[in-house]
Amino acid sequence: MTAWERFVDTFFKPAMLAQYWPDILKGMLVTVEIAAAVVTTGLALGLALASLRAYRLLAVNALIVVFVDVFRALPPLVAILLIYFGFPSIGINLPSFVVLWLVLSFVLAAFAEEIFWAGITSTPKGQWEAARSTGLSFSQTLAYVVMPQAVRLGVPPLTNRTIAITKNTALGTVIGVGEILNQATTAQSFTGNATPLMMGAIAYIVLFVPVVALGRWIETRFAWRRA
Amino acid sequence: MDAILDQFLNFAIMQKVWPLLLRGLGTTLYLCALVIPLGLAGGLLVALLSRSKRRAVTWAAIALVDLFRAAPPLVLLILLYSGLPFAGINLSPTVAVCLAFFCNTSSYYGEIYRAGIESVGRGQWEAARSTGLSAPQTLAYVVLPQAVRNVLPDLVSNTIEVVKLTSIASVVSFPELLYSADMARSLTFNSSPVVLAALIYVVILWPLVRLVSRLERRVAAH
Numbered sequence: 001m002t003a004w005e006r007f008v009d010t011f012f013k014p015a016m017l018a019q020y021w022p023d024i025l026k027g028m029l030v031t032v033e034i035a036a037a038v039v040t041t042g043l044a045l046g047l048a049l050a051s052l053r054a055y056r057l058l059a060v061n062a063l064i065v066v067f068v069d070v071f072r073a074l075p076p077l078v079a080i081l082l083i084y085f086g087f088p089s090i091g092i093n094l095p096s097f098v099v100l101w102l103v104l105s106f107v108l109a110a111f112a113e114e115i116f117w118a119g120i121t122s123t124p125k126g127q128w129e130a131a132r133s134t135g136l137s138f139s140q141t142l143a144y145v146v147m148p149q150a151v152r153l154g155v156p157p158l159t160n161r162t163i164a165i166t167k168n169t170a171l172g173t174v175i176g177v178g179e180i181l182n183q184a185t186t187a188q189s190f191t192g193n194a195t196p197l198m199m200g201a202i203a204y205i206v207l208f209v210p211v212v213a214l215g216r217w218i219e220t221r222f223a224w225r226r227a
Numbered sequence: 228m229d230a231i232l233d234q235f236l237n238f239a240i241m242q243k244v245w246p247l248l249l250r251g252l253g254t255t256l257y258l259c260a261l262v263i264p265l266g267l268a269g270g271l272l273v274a275l276l277s278r279s280k281r282r283a284v285t286w287a288a289i290a291l292v293d294l295f296r297a298a299p300p301l302v303l304l305i306l307l308y309s310g311l312p313f314a315g316i317n318l319s320p321t322v323a324v325c326l327a328f329f330c331n332t333s334s335y336y337g338e339i340y341r342a343g344i345e346s347v348g349r350g351q352w353e354a355a356r357s358t359g360l361s362a363p364q365t366l367a368y369v370v371l372p373q374a375v376r377n378v379l380p381d382l383v384s385n386t387i388e389v390v391k392l393t394s395i396a397s398v399v400s401f402p403e404l405l406y407s408a409d410m411a412r413s414l415t416f417n418s419s420p421v422v423l424a425a426l427i428y429v430v431i432l433w434p435l436v437r438l439v440s441r442l443e444r445r446v447a448a449h
Contacts, residue, residue, distance in 0.1 A: 010314045073387070073432035075394035076426050078405055084417030089234050093330070118443065163296075170299035174398060181302055185309070194310035201298055201306050208297035216293075 016195040020187045024199045027183035034101055035166045036177065041105040042165070043158075044114025053113070054120055054142050057073025064113065068109060071110035077171050079103045084175045100172040108165045109193070115158050135140060153223040159215045180204060237419040244420045251407025253425060258393045258403055262328040263319075263386060269329055270336025275366075277341055286425040288337075295334040301395050303327040308399045318440050324393075343374030364398045380442040383388050391428070392418040404428070 001009070052066050071079075084099045094102075123146045131141040173182040184200025277288035295303070304327040311318055318326070347370045355365040375382065397406035408424035 006315065011310070024348070057379045067438055069433055072436045073391075073429045074425055075278045075391035075405070075428055078408075078421065078428060080423060081405070081409060082418060083419045085412065086235060086421065089416075089418065090231050114440070127349065160303075169297040170301045171395070173301070181299070185305060185370075188309065192313075194306075194313040197306050197310040201302050202353055204299055204302055205294060209293055212297050226382050 011198040013193055013195045016187075016191055016193055017199065019100075020095050020183075020191075020196050020199060023183045023187055024180060024196070024203050027178060027180035027200070028203050030177065030206065031099075031169050031179040031204075034097060034104075034169050034172065034177070038103050038104040038108060038166060038169070039162060041101070041126055042108025043162070045105060045109035045113050047147075049109060049113040049152070050116035050120060051142060051147065052116055054146070055128050055138075068110040070112050071106050072114070076103055076107050076165075076168050077174065079106075080171055089130060096172065096175040099175060100169065100177050104165055104168055107168075108162060111161045111165070112154070112158060113156040115161070116147075116150050119153040120146055123149055124151065135147045152222065156219045159218045163208070163211055164213075167204075170204070182205075230298070233417075235422050236416050238356055240411075240415050240417050240419045241423050242406075243413065244423070247411055248404065248408050248423055248427065249418065251402060251404040251424070254407075255390075255393050255403040258321075258324065258396060258401070259390055261325055262332060262393070263389055265325065265329050266332030266336050266389060269333025271338050273323075273333055273337030274340035274344060277388060280294065280343065292334040292337055295330045297339075298329055298331075300331040300392060303330055304395060304399060311444045320396070323399060324396045324401055328392070329437065330391070332385075335385050335388075336382070339378050339385060342381070344370060345375045345377035346377045351419050382443060383435060386420075386440045387432055387439065390432060394428075 049064050052063050080099055082104050083103065084096060087094060105191065116196070120142075131145045132138070134146065146199055169177075169179055169194055170181045172179050173185060176182065180200050180203045184196045184203075187196035187199075188194065236276065273288055273292060279285050279288070304323060307318060307327050308320065311323075335370040351369055351373070352365060355369040358360070360368065372429055393403055394405040396403050397409060402434065404424050404427060405421075408420045411420035412418055
């Protein structure tokens with residue numbers, strides 16, 4: 001067997017490719033589902049928290065800042081293990097995909113809040129005053145004048161952050177969420193061959209290279225020069 | 228309430244596992260001291276290659292960066308640690324972790340450096356070269372200092388991410404902080420060690436998180 005044949009046999013064995021692609025495909029579906037859920041709830045929660053913070057209620061803002069700082073400083077895997085293995089002993093049993101979804105949503109919400117908040121604070125005071133003097137209420141000014149600009153400003157920095165957090169769905173394998181990496185490592189343990197792992201890596205690349213490329217495009221497209 | 232305190236904030240258990248966690252923390256810091264400089268150096272190399280005059284080199288660098296930004300680091304790590312032995316290559320956990328982190332972090336740092344270098348005006352290059360500085364000198368003394376200053380918030384923020392990321396090394400039994408805490412959890416049947424580990428991460432990284440917020444505001448004010 002030549003080195004090349006051995007390489008192919010180890011990482012791209014045709015029989016295994018044929019046998020395991022349905023499992024990997026199933027994993028891709030789970031990854032996409034969780035990713036979509038995380039992006040939706042994470043961004044929505046981040047936007048809600050940033051809007052709430054604009055009302056400048058002291059106690060509420062302190063809580064928001066603590067939440068944001070903790071989830072920016074804490075490795076997601078620590079939170080995942082803590083909730084998944086710790087909560088059952090106080091009577092809270094959450095399915096593994098719920099734990100993964102919650103933790104990643106909180107992490108994304110923390111980063112999104114910070115980015116949207118930066119957008120809100122960078123809106124010139126004159127805009128607030130002008131909007132209020134036309135008769136808009138505080139909430140209307142926030143919703144119709146300030147937030148649209150804050151969101152637009154936030155798009156480039158948020159895109160890369162969102163992609164990075166979405167990739168963390170792979171952490172779900174540690175608690176047995178049936179996503180791509182979990183399918184791949186399970187298959188690998190049955191076969192004693194690295195092909196399923198390689199398939200898993202390729203599945204991620206197939207899913208995420210277009211997203212990364214899209215992120216690059218969004219970054220230049222939305223780059224907004226404020227005079 | 229007592230059950231919650233006993234399960235998550237059991238000081239007796241925290242005290243007992245403290246030495247173990249401290250050793251884990253030491254290993255985490257050691258790992259950071261390996262992967263952060265490696266990533267910073269690799270990132271600079273990638274950024275320079277992606278600005279090469281040779282089209283093929285530029286494309287290869289960008290393709291590599293996008294590839295490693297698309298693959299989750301845990302996937303890279305498991306592929307290297309569990310996949311390579313089938314090809315007869317056995318990596319120690321330390322080497323596997325360093326290699327996986329190198330691929331991942333140099334891509335991220337590389338993108339940041341690239342943005343920084345691009346933020347320095349073309350005129351600076353021309354002016355520096357016309358004073359007689361060579362290209363490497365221009366890069367080292369004129370362009371990089373400004374580039375790094377412009378993207379300092381991103382560099383620090385990415386470094387925080389790298390420190391947090393070291394926790395995935397626990398998956399390949401690398402005895403860092405999370406691995407020690409999780410082992411203590413399974414020995415004591417109590418989650419307090421993991422809470423303690425979480426507190427240690429937050430205490431270490433919180434000042435850096437604040438620093439990033441302040442740096443971001445300062446750069447935005449420019």
